[in-house]
Amino acid sequence: MVFGQVVVGYAGSGKTTYVHAAASYLRALGRDVCVVNVDPAAEENSRKQQEETGEAHARTFDVDVRHLIRADDAAREHKLGPNGALIYAADYLCANSDWLVEKLRPFVARNCYFLFDCPGQLELFQSRDSLRGALEAVTKALSVRWCCLHLTDSHLCADGFKYVSALLCTLSAMLFFDAPHVCAISKCDLVDASMRREMDMPFRFYRGGARGDLTRLADAMEYRHKGLRGTHLAQLTRNLLELADDYGLVSFASLAVEDTRKLARVVALCDRSVGYVPASDAEGGGGGVSAASLVAGEDSDDDDDDDDDLFDDD
Template sequence: MGYAQLVIGPAGSGKSTYCSSLYQHCETLGRSIHIVNLDPAAENFDYPVAMDIRELISLDDVMEELGLGPNGGLIYCMEHLEENLDDWLTEELDNYLDDDYLVFDCPGQIELFSHVPVLRNFVEHLKHKNFNVCAVYLLDSQFITDVTKYISGCMASLSAIVQLELPHVNILSKMDLVTNKRDVENYLDPEPQHLLSELNERMAPQFKKLNKSLIELVDEYSMVSFIPLDLRKERR
């Protein structure tokens, strides 16, 4: 049985940096992992690329030939990948042993893990090929500076959890760039009533019922919590 990690999150959240650091960390420990590029728009890598979606299709080619914009072109590329799961992906996976560990560096378009079924079908294919799969959701820690942004990040993460139905870890990336860590730490394990009070203060009175529902949703899905990641620390 193989193992796979799906690295997802908004554009600019540090997914490729995480993959590179994970590769270096495992190399130091003498553990073997293989990083897979699933971003058809990627150009530069700080890690050895074991598999590359650009060998199947690239965003530049799609935009040039079909006249699509960046977002539409990327969705087209990912749907093309979905159509070739039984051919290209299966052939690539056959090059790895049953106990290999694959890490998939995914594109940052949020619709891919919120409502478009491409990644969900991709995960089902991996499971069919006898892979144990988990998701790692990265969110830029500099995004979590107030309660409204925290709730927005939680909703995006929760959407990915519901869509992919995978064991799921949420990571606050780029903690090394945060100047006041106390502001972020307040949201690592927040008290629901404090969140609701803070949210009501920020929002207009007509949003009180919505605010209450959002906080209850976050509280009920206790899995929506974040682990801070500071790449400068050896223990991470």
């Protein structure tokens, strides 16, 4: 039995950055890792990232779907737009899932830990069966036990409506995938004082997700945005939050790839969700911190909030 993570989330939520940071972290702990790209349009994303970050080289993958099919080739050959090309490429990968299975088989023999970097177009998962079908073929053929790690960009917390949308998207992914789920708010290191002041609720609330009463967000939105109170939009927002609350499934870990403890905690949560038992505490938690304490939240960052001052008048 081998283990892994399928990393999904909106475009720009930090999936590729996380995958490579997690791979480096796990390799430093002595775990053999295989990084898999299943985004046929990843080249454009890598080029943009190089321009934004000044990196000299694009990040590389151990297995890359672009060796089978590329979105730009599909667009050119079949005269498709960007979205149509992605859909075609995903369908092609599903129809040729045996190619992916054979590419992964040598890494299974090495007992590697798999990290799948997925496209940011969530409709490829939630309205079509192509990518899910390819992953299910891998699971069946190679006995891979994987969890779905869903990343949500922290800037969405600055707008209550965007957070509600992200919450429902996360819940939809959890219901769509037949696999354990771990949810995380990414780029938490970018949440500064000005962003906190824009939030309708303290940042701790958004990280807590369904652990609290989600309808409190509707109350706060109506309080801070007086024109919203009594409108159909306000009632719709409240009903959607009640829906998410009724399922009681979604809560978020905090993630910043530059923070080793946050990164280690997310990895430990993923390990626990699939039943992986680290060979040692150092392997599971990093820096001599036990995986159990990280999962339990003993080393969480709840004490770094200045939430008591969030709604104070200037």
